[in-house]
Every structure is written in structure tokens, then in C-alpha cells.
Amino acid sequence: MGMFSGMMFCADCGSIMYQCRATNFRRDQEYYLCSGYRKSRDVCGQTHSIRTVILEELVLQNLREIVSFASQRKDDFVKMVMDADMRQRNRGLAKRQKTLADAEKRIAELDTIFKRLYEDTISGKLSDERFQKLSADYEKEQHELQELAAVLRGEIEAEERKSANVERFLSVVERYTEIPELTPCILHEFVEKIVVHAASDPKGKNRTQEIDIYYKGIGALEVSKVTSSRQE
Template identity: 45%
Template sequence: ARMLTEQQIPTPGTLEYRRTGSTRRYHPGYECKWATNTVVHILENREYTGCLVNFKTEKLSYKVKHSVENPLEKQVIFENHHEPIIDTQTWERVQELRKQRKRPNRYDEVGLFSGILFCADCGSVMYQQRYQTDKRKQDCYICGNYKKRTHDCTAHFIRTDLLTAGVLSNLRKVTSYAAKHEARFMKLLIEQNEDGGKRRNAAKKKELEAAEKRIAELSAIFKRLYEDSVTGRI
């Protein structure tokens, strides 16, 4: 990202803006300012090898907007779908080299809420940010969309010490309620789990129907291409 920025290479969002006028990923004043996550996305994008990848992400719960990446075994990959930009061997070599890299962590610790804290407004994951004041070090969590300079959200953040205190306070209330009303508490948990299970099953069914529809569409396309090839139309 640093090298691309130094060489003043326009970002994908800048190129999209120049080509279509879309401001969705365009950041005035940062036309050639590359973010690390953009480079990572380019390096890890399997579709550059000519594949079509379906079901790359899913929502773990209907309560949050945030989607998580599916493991490879849950994804549906169609080989040779379009003209590749790079060959598969080069792409796989890049993935091997990336696995060997270890990013140094000067704090030697992972934030207590890292990966499980999401912005209430936009659903983006919130990232831990640390800074030094005149008197002491301060920790906070900041909205990922705001941190990446997108227009999807504003400067939402919360101090780690206040967040920890709030979580502990609520945990004490929950454990106190459970101790006093054990049967009622267990009933509430069972009802919530059943409701969540029904919603997850409905979501899985919807995904399956979408996959079957896509497979049927591709089969029809392949059939037409085969018939056109046999009859000499292509």
C-alpha cells in the first residue's frame, strides 16, 4: 500500500469515479492513497484466476448487518468462468507467501473485544485503536467504516475502559437474575435459541434455493453454448 501511494497509482475507487462518476468508493483528496485492506482484497481475490465464487459471506444472525467470510468448503466455485487476469499457480504462490508473513504486534496482545464488537449504526466491525496522551495510554474501539474513510458511517468510538465497565455491569445483572429466577432464565434462553434456529434454517434454505437457481441458469447457458457449437453458430 505504501509503495502504490508513493508511486501515485490511482485507487480502484478513484478509477471507478473517473470511469462512471460513482462516488461510492471515491474519497476526494485521497485519490492515490491506498489502504492495506484494499491491497489484501486484491491479493486474495480468487476470481482474478477466472473463477466465479458464490456464497463467499453469510450473516451469522438476523440481528446484525455484518457478514462474515465463509470457509472454503461452504463456497461454490465455478472454474474457467471468465478470462483470467493471472494464472492459478501464481495466485496460489501469493497465498503461500502471505501465510508465511507475520505481522508484528508491538503490544503482544489481542483486544478483549476484537472481532466481536460492531457499530450499532452501520454494522461494521469496530477496530481497537491505541494512543498516548500526556499522562497515560488510552484504548478505544472505532467504527471500521469511519476508520477506512468511507461515507457509510461517522466517527463512532467508545473507550475500552468504559466498554469493559458496561459489559461487566450487565454480566452481573444477568448472573444475578439467573441465580434468583433460574427456571425463568432457562426458559428465556431456550426460546431465544429456538427462534434463532428457525431464522438460521430459513436463511440456509434461501441460500440453497439461490444456489440451485444459479446452477440451473449456468446449466442452461452451457447447454445453449454446446448446441450453438454443434450447429456451427459459434
Template identity: 35%
Template sequence: MLSDIEMGYIYAVMVKDLSRLGRDYVSVGNYTDVYFPDHDIRFIAVNDGIDSEEGESEIAPFKNILNEMYARDISKKIRSSHRLRGSMGEPLSQPPYGYMKSAENKKKWVIDPEAAEVVKSVFKMCLEGKGNETIARILQEKQILVPMAYWQRKGLPRGGKKTQPNPYKWCKTTIQKILSQQEYCGDVINFKTCSKSFKNKTRLPNDPENWAIFRDVHEPIIARSDFEKVQTPIAKTKRRAPKPQNGEKNMFCDFLYCADCGSKLWYHTNTTNKEIHYFSCSNYKKDTRGNCETRHYIRADAIEQIVMLELKRLAKYLESHEEEFAKLLAEKTNADMLAEQKTLETELNRAIARNEMLTSLFAKTYEDNVSGKLSDEMYMELSHKYEVERLELKTKIFEYKECLAKISEMEQNKDDFLKSVRKFMEMESLTAPMLRELIDHIDVYEKEGGKKNYTQRIVIYYRFVGYLELPSSDDENYKANTRKGVDVEYIPTAKSA
């Protein structure tokens, strides 16, 4: 309509009433008072009895304000209903790729078998150590439809870009989104986005602390343990994809850290001899202008042999001293659990006590205001302050209770670790999925000694249990030939692996 007005095709605009032109009183006032007169447009609102040829209407601005107040009130009611449904665990968004709405109950998600297999393969490839770009390329080569093309083929309405020229061209951001969606564990997460007001429909990311998470609502596609394993790698800083001539990404990428400065060790390939692969500190001052004094160089084949030897020692100890190993593991997990549990319980009790005190303070403030001891202005200021603090405490109490509930899962984590070690006992070589299942991270110290004969301290931290020190005997001595003319001698000592 505005384009036609600019072209001179329209000389009058007629609406049922002012609300049909708009409910934003600023915009409506601009059109009726400025834009239409400037373009010699006659404006008529039939039910409101407004005709610009009869002169300005004194009641029009008030009607515009009332129309906006009506829209604001409707928005509040819709938001309240939306909040209520979301707080009760009803999914507020469309089901993600891999799920679809149940034919019997539209509020329930069920697995879409065809898409679910793709999701499973994405997580499997990630656990094998493949990057997002590699996974996207593999799916494209297999001629698997991207989510939007898949939904279009099945006739499912979805928002988003629908003009993708190649329906098989996967993007690494799509892979990352799939890997980061907790809904695949069977959970429903509401209020992940929000809008500023009813006038602005743009959806903005909401703070995670404001999310409402409901666990185990629908059937999971991915095991929760597998989902948690892939979160650490995808949360790391993005790195440049390795060059094809340098070979595949090493499975120890994202696991090795500098013991001195805490930075990640980067994976490199020797420029003259492509057979030599190594790791070094990403914060080394001579390579990256960082502030780490030493390079923390370690060969990729050496770290692989060291970890293999340590895991074999772990498996051997479990096989020959099962009761002692279980006792050692229990002492480790129980010590960590009790320390954290005590801290959380103290903070929880403190927050609950303060919350109860705020209730009393609010009641006293109200009584003082009614009796005239406290002015209305001071009452509003104090009540707002107490309400803000009460909401913050409510969030903290929820988080403390959730953390305490997670501590009860540590016993299950211990059993999962034992199962993983037993699974390793049946394998002949170390794989990327097994590495992610057993190890959280590895600290690498700087070399000590000469260039040819030197020692280097390596500390392995396992998933669920952290650092685990096994009793060592004097006759323990492990050797491995990593390459021609070079042997690695592995000597387990206190605080090293």
C-alpha cells in the first residue's frame, strides 16, 4: 500500500477502525498526522467516525493509546499462558531433527526412525574423533538430505531457509547444532529464546539459567553419557581444519594440556618429514608470542604408547586385585563427593535461611507502610530490592539442589568407569571412542635431562574419578618401541603416569 501511495495510485485509505491500521500509537500517529497529509491522502476510520477531510480528531490519540494497551494486555496473557505451559514440561518448540510429533498426542515427541539414524551416525563419528567439517562432508557424499530438505520431502512445516540449491550440502554449523542439542537425551528444554517485547518479534538467546529443563520426557536417541562425552570437544575454541597432506586429526587432540600454563597442546606435522607428528604448547612464547617459557614437546606416537601402557597397567591391576581396585576407587570418589556435598549443603541451608528472612522482612515492611511508619516511595524501593534478591535465591536454591542430586550419580559414574576399563581389556588397540570414554584430560610437563636420554612427566586424569594413583612395585618396567632406534621406557611413579 505504501508503495502504491508513493507511485500516486491511492488517494484515500479507509479502515474499519483505528486498530486496523495498527496498535502502535506512535506509528499510527505518524501515519495519520504526518505521512498521509504529506502525500495528500484522505484517511477514514468508519466505526471511530474519523475523516481527515473534516479536520483533526481530538479523540484519535486516546483511541490509539487504548488500542496499544489492549495489545499489551493480550500479550501479557499469552506470555503468561506460554510460561505456564512451559513450566509444566510441555514442549513449546517444534521437535528437532530426529523427532516428530505423535499422531495421538501433538504435545508428545516420538522418534522419527529415518532421521534418528542420521543423528546417531553424527554422534558416532564425533566420538570417533571426526570434526564437524568431516562429518558434514561424509553425509554429503552419502547423499543424505539436510534437515530442511528432509522436512519438505515429508511435508512438515518448519521455519528457516528453504532455498538451499543443493539439498545434500550439509554445513558444519548444522552438525554442531545437532551435537549440542540436549533434547536427544530425552529431555525437553523450554525458554531457550525470548523476545524483548510484544512490539519486537525477534527471538533472542535466553540465559541458560532461565531455561526450564525436564529430563527423560520422551524416548532418547542418544545415551546421556555419549552426549556428555561430545560436549567437551565441541565447546573448545575452533581450530583450523588439518591439511590433507598432514593426515587425519590425531585422536589425542583436545586431550593434552600444558602442565605449567594450562593451555592446550596443539597438534603439528613436521614440515620436512611428514611421518613425524607431535604436540607442543599453544602458549609457547617463541612459537605463538605467548608467555609459556618452555615448549612441552611430545611426539604423538610416544604419548599413544604411554597412555596404552598406563591403561594396560590399570587393566592388569583390576584383573589381579579387583577388590583393592574397587576399594581404591570408592575412597577416591567418596572423598571428592563428601567434600563437594558438604559445601553445597552449607550454601543451600544459608540460601534457604535468607529466603525465609526475606519473607519476614517483606511482611514487616508492608505492615510499616500500612501503619504510616514507612512512606510509599521507600516501601516500593525496599519491596523491589527484596523481590530481586528473592528471585536470585530461588535460582541458587534450585541449582544447589540439582548439584546435590548429581552427586548421587557419582556411584553410577564409578560403575561406568569400571565397565570402560573392562571393555578396554578386550581390545587390542586404543581407539578414539575408548579414549573419550576413559580419559578426561592429560597434563604434559616439560622434558628433563639431555637431548637423547630424558624424562618427561605425564599425568592422566580419568573421567568421573580424576587422577588415580595405583600402588606400584619396584619390578614394574614397561618398554615400547615407538619407531626405529627410539624406545620409550615407562616408569610409574607417584603423581605420574
């Protein structure tokens, strides 16, 4: 297995990218390809591929820059990570909170409806058969809402507890002040995942391709979005 296996993803369809190699390939011919594109053009309409040697060069170069920045300008690095984390968190948190509030409101309404149905059944205004049908429908809706609310509460609590794990990242940086080469150990110490965008002008002379590198605990920063602009 290549050292990037399991951590490469297509930017468009989200499918995992796998390494393509053959016995007659030179090392510089090995590449990663989107599994969604390989499966069906309906899953992914554009080819997302990148040669392994170019990927290694991009990740190594960016990792060196990140480590240098984090070790030499610690305060600036922490501020940058925290600001980026706050922007990402605020985008999803408000939406989840509103969805949870709507779900909880409807759950309370259903409790009131159950009570009225029961009272109507006792008083004879509603037949047992009608009560069973209505209550089954409402119970199903309430159960689904309760499950949704539980998931949303967990996600909101996780977001509210979440703070960029800068200290952990900086502690790793201290162990790797110099990175002469990219090894599987170093890669997995620092990188969570890599997202590959489709190349522009893939067969032409002006081929460019964006790569987003997500670092563990701090995500993808502006400085971790790199571009390959060489002809493959």
C-alpha cells in the first residue's frame, strides 16, 4: 500500500482515491485516481488524478512551510488556526441549533397531541381504531424527531467543546524541526486527509491542480492549500 492510501479524497464527489501501479510502471508513473470516476461518470464527471511523486513533493514542501511557521512564529500560527477554526465552527453551528430547536418544538407539540387523543378516546369522541392509527403515525414522527435531536445535540456539544488542538500539533512540531524526506510515520503524524481537485487543462501545457491538505487538529488552512502547475 502507498503511504497516502486511505487518506486521499476527490473534491467533487468525495470518493476515496486509490493508488494505480503496475509491474511495468516506473515509480514516477504511479498515480492516485478517484474511485467514483472509475466506477461511473454519473458518480464523478471529471477525472481526478495526481502522480504520486508530485503529491509527495507538494505535501513535503507544504509540511516544511507549516512546521517552520509554527515553530518560528508560534503566536501568529495559533491565532491563524483559532480564527480559521472559529469560522468553520460558526458556519454549521447556527444551522444545527435552529434544526434542533424546531425538532424539540415539534416533539413538545406531539406530546400535547397525544394527550388530546387519549382524552378524546376516553370521552368517546374518538374510536379506538382511529386512535391507534393516529397515535402510530404521531409516535413514528416523534421517534424520528427524537433520534434526530439526539444526533444534533451530540454534534452541537462536540462543536461547542471543540477548540483547535494547537498544543498537540505544536508538540508534534517540536519533534520534527527538520523534515529531510516524507515518510509514512511523519505523514500520519501530521496529516488527516488530502482532497484533490480536478486539474484545469489536464492534457495541455497549462495544467494546474489544487490540493487541500487537512492537518490533524487544525484542519485545512489557507497556507495548506497548494497548487501543482507542472505538466505531467
